[in-house]
Amino acid sequence: MCRVNALELHDATVTRGGRVIWRDANVSVAPGTVTAVLGPNGAGKSTLLLSVLGLVSLSEGSLEVLGESPRRGNPRVGYMPQSRREADQGISGREYVGLGYDGTRFGWRRGGAREKAAAVQEALSLTGARAFADRPLRTLSGGQRQRVALAHATVFRPQLLLLDEPMAALDLAARAEIADLINLIRDTTGTAVIVVVHDLNPLSSLVDQVLWIARHQIRSGTLDEVVNESVLSDLYGHAVEIVVTPRGRRVIVGLEEEFAHPHPHPHVAGHDHPPLDEEAHEHFAEFYGDDS
Amino acid sequence: MSLWFLLSLAFVQHAYYAVTAVSLAAGAVGYFVVLRRQAFAAHAIGHVGFAGAAGAVLLGLSPVVGLLVFCLAAGVLIGLGGAALDDRDAVVGVTLTAALGLGVLFISLYSGYADATYSILFGQILGVTWADVALVATVSLLVLVVVSLVYRPLLFVSVDPSSAVARGLSERGFSLLFLSLLALTTVVAIQIVGVLLVFSLLVAPAAAAEQLTNRPLRAMALAMGIALVSSWLGLFLGVWIGGPVSFWITALAASTYLVARARVAWRERRLATKVA
Numbered sequence: 333m334c335r336v337n338a339l340e341l342h343d344a345t346v347t348r349g350g351r352v353i354w355r356d357a358n359v360s361v362a363p364g365t366v367t368a369v370l371g372p373n374g375a376g377k378s379t380l381l382l383s384v385l386g387l388v389s390l391s392e393g394s395l396e397v398l399g400e401s402p403r404r405g406n407p408r409v410g411y412m413p414q415s416r417r418e419a420d421q422g423i424s425g426r427e428y429v430g431l432g433y434d435g436t437r438f439g440w441r442r443g444g445a446r447e448k449a450a451a452v453q454e455a456l457s458l459t460g461a462r463a464f465a466d467r468p469l470r471t472l473s474g475g476q477r478q479r480v481a482l483a484h485a486t487v488f489r490p491q492l493l494l495l496d497e498p499m500a501a502l503d504l505a506a507r508a509e510i511a512d513l514i515n516l517i518r519d520t521t522g523t524a525v526i527v528v529v530h531d532l533n534p535l536s537s538l539v540d541q542v543l544w545i546a547r548h549q550i551r552s553g554t555l556d557e558v559v560n561e562s563v564l565s566d567l568y569g570h571a572v573e574i575v576v577t578p579r580g581r582r583v584i585v586g587l588e589e590e591f592a593h594p595h596p597h598p599h600v601a602g603h604d605h606p607p608l609d610e611e612a613h614e615h616f617a618e619f620y621g622d623d624s
Numbered sequence: 625m626s627l628w629f630l631l632s633l634a635f636v637q638h639a640y641y642a643v644t645a646v647s648l649a650a651g652a653v654g655y656f657v658v659l660r661r662q663a664f665a666a667h668a669i670g671h672v673g674f675a676g677a678a679g680a681v682l683l684g685l686s687p688v689v690g691l692l693v694f695c696l697a698a699g700v701l702i703g704l705g706g707a708a709l710d711d712r713d714a715v716v717g718v719t720l721t722a723a724l725g726l727g728v729l730f731i732s733l734y735s736g737y738a739d740a741t742y743s744i745l746f747g748q749i750l751g752v753t754w755a756d757v758a759l760v761a762t763v764s765l766l767v768l769v770v771v772s773l774v775y776r777p778l779l780f781v782s783v784d785p786s787s788a789v790a791r792g793l794s795e796r797g798f799s800l801l802f803l804s805l806l807a808l809t810t811v812v813a814i815q816i817v818g819v820l821l822v823f824s825l826l827v828a829p830a831a832a833a834e835q836l837t838n839r840p841l842r843a844m845a846l847a848m849g850i851a852l853v854s855s856w857l858g859l860f861l862g863v864w865i866g867g868p869v870s871f872w873i874t875a876l877a878a879s880t881y882l883v884a885r886a887r888v889a890w891r892e893r894r895l896a897t898k899v900a
Contacts, residue, residue: 405792405793411787413786415786416787417785423838423839424839434776436776436780436791436792440772468838484784
């Protein structure tokens, strides 16, 4: 088992199209841990994953992935993109997972069919996708598709697994199932998992570390450090409330305007006519870098 | 004249050799056309080929030369301009109309007999020479060998480009390669069924096969088989009953697709009633 950190970012800055996405980031991800990445749309969460994959390079600082510099097609890194085209295909889940195993190999096959079938079967069993593995992908439900996609991303036994919003567009039960599955994959294979999410609730019992990306910075901390109202309101630029359930779980709820009195945003103060002074506007633009 | 006599004629035998080679290549490439949702590109490349053929005739060259140059250029253009699967339609559309405009110009400039143009549009299967057979067979073989070598990565990029790129494959590279293969296949398929009916070998058999199995290798083999049977039977019916061979081939390939769809619908309904 490799004990070197899954991820090491030192003073890292990424610039795309002349615009700084985030700068001076210092992050480590220990092997076998689950790290959640939070942040508003366009803050650079997916960019972080792309830089780990070697598809986006740093403009400054250093990045080490499993002890080496990032490179495209690193067979030790698994990745499940958020939007994939496989969902409307007629090929079976088993064939799709098979592409995760040897889909990058050119040429005619020289043996190894049995090993491949065994590896695919093992990945499908791990993610609980065996029951529907032989059905065409386009006939699967959202949750079933994510199970197949997780098998596809883990069939070659990566040591670092990157998941980009694996719970988007799933219902509550399916989100909980995917969270359990992430935990199971981590425990069984010992892989480190970095998962981009919008909703921390389903993962709250299993994350070891939370990264939050906003205002061109990446900060890291434990769940307790991040899940408090001022950090989260600041993070989303929208007031949130944390409710503790009778069983002691914390649930994050977004607040409507009338209840919101968020501290850091002067422009929210007057609802009817937000002040248009330069400073407030700049503040706003910086936060939602992408949209302005 | 007996049927056996007809089938023993040299031009009929040439036709059989040619359709065999073309059907195999078109079935294999066609599977990826269906998988990648690139039927529009296949359509466009054929029509661009028409302009190329008309231009070649105008210059006094063999239409095949014009077909090859224009189809390959169109393949490269579409491959480069619309590598990402989402922004392709506009690139294909503009390439298509620009080439068709050229084709109209070339035909209006050409004052000779328009027979060559007609055979490009509708195929000239019963007019293939030994030289044509050799060309068609070589190109088809080349296409099949390349497809078999890049089969797995091409399938990966076609099914799930974002994962494939993260695993180190180049989406643009495969887009270019595939469209070049498609262009070559289109050139030889046009010899048989013509520009307007190139779909009958490139898309219909693969679309039918894709309905019938969820295993890519099997679907590809099935597409090749359906293309082969449609064109053999179509040729036979054309010689035996009469009527244009390309009509028969198209009718057979299209009906296979209809039968496949009907079969899937019937199976789904049976499953639904079983559950209910």
